[in-house]
Amino acid sequence: MANALVEHNSGCGPLGTNVAARFDSIRLIIGLFCILLLCAGCTVRRATLNDVLTPEQVNFIRVGQTTIRELIDHIGAPDEVTESDFGVVALYYWSDTKSASLDFGTLTRLFLPYSPKMTLSRTGITPEQLQVMFDSQWTVRAYGFSRKSTDEPIVWFWPF
């Protein structure tokens, strides 16, 4: 019986191969369609301003010793210089804004002339800054980073 089955299969080899190939193609198309459905209406946005400054990059600063010239030679010119009641402050700005949205109405574009908006969206704007305060001799009096929460994921559209 087993021999007979083998004989039968060997007689239909090319047909079996064609069916398997078609089945693979169908699986591929269905897989692509599922990926398309998952991604449908998805928008990912990201905006970066200037380069990130890390605490490691400024650990050369010694309060009372480092001058403005040394600071600039290491990390470049500040984005803003302003005067406070306690002295001049140099500000370095940077940010990494991430935003994602998911529009459930997008799929209807494929078969309707009008696509209703059903969107979930979330944006995380994280402006950060390094503040360096100088005394009257342009020597660093104090410095510090702005508060920073944990990194937001890039694709995160749940607004609640």
Next chain:
Amino acid sequence: MAFNKPLAGIIIVLTLTILQGCVVTRGTVGEPIQEDAISTIKKGTTTMAEVVSLIGAPDRIVRGNDREIFHYYYYDGKSPAMLLILLNFIRMDIKSDNLYVFFNRDGMAEEVVYGKRTGRTQFRLWPFGD
């Protein structure tokens, strides 16, 4: 060969679909800072009026430690986007150049500070990663 025709058609349609949603945007704020003019500023001799004639009026004037500080800035932003029928990627990269000229009480240039970042602004589309 019969199989290749629909495949070629699919590839053409996909290519057209991808290309039709390409958007490239560039935005700038201010004028690029002329580095040649910066190098002509001599500490202790160049006056405030000469700096203005060389580079132009400053974008901001700051007072700090009893000194006048001229601030010039320039921003450059590049933003590619891919707006497909169902999926969109948008990315923006902005960087700034800053020039500060510190003047002493006599109105002479005392220190010149220039930082250039806009040379590193990139058209990067992929929003993931660093």
